[in-house]
Each structure stands twice: as structure tokens, then as C-alpha cells.
Amino acid sequence: MSIQDNIARVQERVAAACRRAGRGVEDVRLIAVSKTFPAECIREAYAAGLREFGENRVQEAAAKVPVLADLNITWHLIGRLQTNKARRAGELFQWVHSIDSEALAGRLNQTRADDGGRFTVLLQVNLGDEESKSGIDEREVLKTAEAVGQFSQLDVRGLMAIPPFCKNPEDARPFFRRLRELGGKIRAARVPNVSMQHLSMGMSHDFEVAIEEGATMIRVGTAIFGVR
Numbered sequence: 001m002s003i004q005d006n007i008a009r010v011q012e013r014v015a016a017a018c019r020r021a022g023r024g025v026e027d028v029r030l031i032a033v034s035k036t037f038p039a040e041c042i043r044e045a046y047a048a049g050l051r052e053f054g055e056n057r058v059q060e061a062a063a064k065v066p067v068l069a070d071l072n073i074t075w076h077l078i079g080r081l082q083t084n085k086a087r088r089a090g091e092l093f094q095w096v097h098s099i100d101s102e103a104l105a106g107r108l109n110q111t112r113a114d115d116g117g118r119f120t121v122l123l124q125v126n127l128g129d130e131e132s133k134s135g136i137d138e139r140e141v142l143k144t145a146e147a148v149g150q151f152s153q154l155d156v157r158g159l160m161a162i163p164p165f166c167k168n169p170e171d172a173r174p175f176f177r178r179l180r181e182l183g184g185k186i187r188a189a190r191v192p193n194v195s196m197q198h199l200s201m202g203m204s205h206d207f208e209v210a211i212e213e214g215a216t217m218i219r220v221g222t223a224i225f226g227v228r
């Protein structure tokens, strides 16, 4: 199967999940996760119509983003970001899904304070997964949203989560639901400069369930580019 065929197949799955959930396909943005795959694969996916790509490491993105500068791509950082790489990340990406602290948000904010540009961020939530430990503790998310909302160059637009791996995607449903409910709570708190319009959740094996639970951005790697 070519990348083009894979994308068509993913788009069919997205459409079917949207139908089941009574949602429009335009409400779900497909982020093609291109980590470990070379720039040529990204060009292929771009030729098939995709415009949003996700990378999980700043260093890897630094090698690919410049050689693809002729394309109209929106780049999403979906992996953990160290504060000492915030400046470089600010140069390469338009979105960061993995904001897990006020300190990191502050560093990103600084990178844009110089040029007056803006940056869109999501808060990554740790949904009680003991193993990964990345993301903000569920009980701290509102407090972090209030703090990050104060940074002048950042637009907080929603939440992101990586639930623990579940062999059966149905088992991930309670996690996706919890992220949606958490987004609702924060929305109700009306935090200045914080909107909860996006939920970044769902990967190759479970994005249908995520869409049924309200995902507005799904991050899909394997189902588009193949096994890493």
C-alpha cells in the first residue's frame, strides 16, 4: 500500500467515525505524524492533500522542516519539549501540543516576545497513567491554564493526552471521555486567553473511538506512513 492509499483508508475511517458520532469531517483535523520518516514521505503525503504534520523531536524536525520550506505545511510538536530547546521549537513549529508546565510555556512565550509573533499551544494532560508521567496532573490543569493564559504571545486552544496503550481501543474510551470532560470544566471556568476548542487525542489504532468522544485533532503515524 502506498502512502496515498493509506491516507485514503484513514480518511474513510475518519468519515465513518464522524458519521457514527453525528459530526462533520471538517471538525476533525488529521495530523500526519511523520517522525522517523524522511522528507520524501512527507512530500508524498502532502501531494495526497495533507497539510498538517506532527513531529515529536525538535532535533529531527530541524533536519526536515527547512528542506520542506517550499510546502505550505503547519508543523505540530507532539513530543516532550525540554526548556532548553524551546527557542528552536519556536522557530520550527506553529503548534505545540505538549505543554506540561508553566515554566515551559514561559520559555516559549519569550521566544516570540522578540518578534511579536504568536504561538498556539495545547496543554498535555496526564490521565492517571503512572508509567508515562508526562503531562500535567489532571487536578492541576485548571491552575496551569490560568498561568499559561497570562503569557502574551501564547494562545491556549485546548488539551492533548496520550492514554495508556490499550490493546482494545474501546478500553481507551474512558480516558478520551475524561479529557473531553476536563476541557468542558476549564471552558466553564472562562479563563482569559484560554479556549477549549481543541482536543488532540487518538492515534492509529484508536482514533475512531477518540473521534466518537470528541477529538478535533487526531495524530496518526503508522496508519499513514507504515510501521516505524
Ligand SMILES: *Cc1c(COP(=O)(O)O)cnc(C)c1O
Residues within 6 Å of the ligand: 033, 035, 056, 078, 079, 162, 203, 204, 205, 219, 220, 221, 222, 223
Ligand atoms: C508517534 C506518536 C503518535 C502516532 O502514533 P501512531 O500509533 O503511529 O499513529 C501520536 N502521538 C504522539 C504523541 C506520538 O509520539
